[in-house]
Amino acid sequence: MSKYEKVDVALVGGGIMSATLAAMLNHLDPKLKITAFERLGAVAMESSNPWNNAGTGHAALCELNYMPDSKDGSLPDPAKAIAINEQFQLSKQLWASFVKLGLLGDPKSFIHATPHMTFVRGEKDCDYLKRRAQVLQKQPLFEGFEFTTSHKRIAAWTPLLIEDRNQSEVIAATRITSGTDVDFGAITEQLFSSLASKKIQIQLNSEVVSIRRINEGWHLTVKNGLTGEKRFVESKFVFVGAGGWALKLLQKARIPEAKGYGLFPVSGSFLRTTNPNVVAKHKAKVYSQASVGAPPMSVPHLDTRIVAGESSLLFGPYAGAIPKFLKFGSILDLPMAIRPSNIRPYLSVAIKNLSLIKYLVTELTKTKAQRFAALQEFMPSANPQDWSMIVAGQRAQVIKRDSKGNGVLQFGTEVVTSEDGSIAGLLGASPGASTSVHIMLEVLKKSFPNDYPKWQPKLKKLIPSLGVNLNDNPKLAKQVLSATAKSLKLNR
Secondary structure, rough: OOEEEEEEEEEEEOOHHHHHHHHHHHOOOHHHHHHHEOOOOOOOOOOOOOOOOOOOOOOOOOHHHHHOOOOOOOOOOHHHHHHHHHHHHHHHHHHHHHHOOOOOOOOHEEEOOEEEEEEEOHHHHHHHHHHHHHHOOOHHHOOOEEEEOOOOHHHHOOOOOOOOOOOOEEEEEEEOOOEEOOOOOHHHHHHHHHOOOOOOOOEEEEEEEEEEEEEEEEEEEEEEEOOOOOEEEEEEEEEEHHHHHHHHHHHOOHHHHHOOOOEEEEEEEEEEEHHHHHHOOOOOEEEEEOOOOOOHHHHOOEEEEEEOOOOEEEEEEEOOOOOOOOOOOOOHHHHHOOOOOHHHHHHHHHHHHHHHHHHHHHHHHHHHHHHHHHHHHHOOOOHHHHHHEEEEEEEEEEEOOOOOOOOOOOOOOOEEEEOOOOOEEEEEEHHHHHHHHHHHHHHHHOOOOHHHHHHHHHHHOOOOOOOHHHOOOOOHHHHHHHHHHHHHOOOO
């Protein structure tokens, strides 16, 4: 027998986005009846899971793709890097407030101070890194940003980059100690656990298979993954935070705003070591330049990773091409997402991004030895016996239709909202989880336009810098960042 229920808010997906939105809405209006539906047997099993991502708190401290080089060799533009950093500050402030409210536990259970570094080789990249540092060192949000070409100094920061390296090699690095390693899975689990005590339902093994519009909201068909039983839910508002499956659910909802979108799935894997002697020599997240044709999410990096109190090192990612939109998705995800409205965007992206396709094919055909050689470019002393391969998550990159009807591959996170704001969905990957609070604030603005103004006082208490660009207010930036760091037990 079908079960019928009515809710105010239906959240599709049990990841950090749904958890964040649920926690914010519950705090802003405790009367709202909120239910989250997760098709797997636990929350945070896809992109939010700590082993499905590198755990970088993306603040543009080390990621070069947020501040690309200028074409003429002038100083690069820091605007995007500053914007990403501002967004991450919002996340840290909310997490600090949630710790005080008891929604999150000890900060050491989900976030750790971890220096962020960038490491490059060769005259050209070293020159770019120097110019990048010259710009960022003047920005309040990047206070303490260091640059060096000294092998000795880099060795002091993290020995593994220098051990067994040719001392004549031209290299450069930047470092800032305010970086973080974040367990987004732990945040998700803790929030949902706390919300359950507030009578917010989290229904596991519950797959939303249909979404259709009704007069006062949306009708959802939910299938039990264990029994096959279907039940029906009516909701005034629906948020689709289902990773790569968000697109197909938005397509099922038949909102015109979802037309023209496509997704390009990229799989990933990492080399991992738990050897304590190796792990002890590297306390940083170190990013470099991407290979020609590689997507930004495939930028090589050697990372400190802390999960459940245990430290390890990750290197990668090694990209691949699998037509699934989720790690636990279907090989039919990609072909089933093709519609008349997005055929042209898909084809034009394929033609314009042949270098990307070539890169992915090359990655797939690499031998074990060739993959390990990439690690040795970072860490010349790496021993194959210390490292093993782990499979990470799927990243579904957004294909967006441009003004001419062609497709553009977007490496970011995009919110798709119906005209009336009654349904919203999230497409894309990085910086994703790191900027979850910024993204959910956008959802609140678009989907609750009448309520958002009156929620401002509560939101300002949760997020003190809301509505203010910290980088333009150095005094306030120092104050907010110091307070947040203290609450989260981090370095300023």
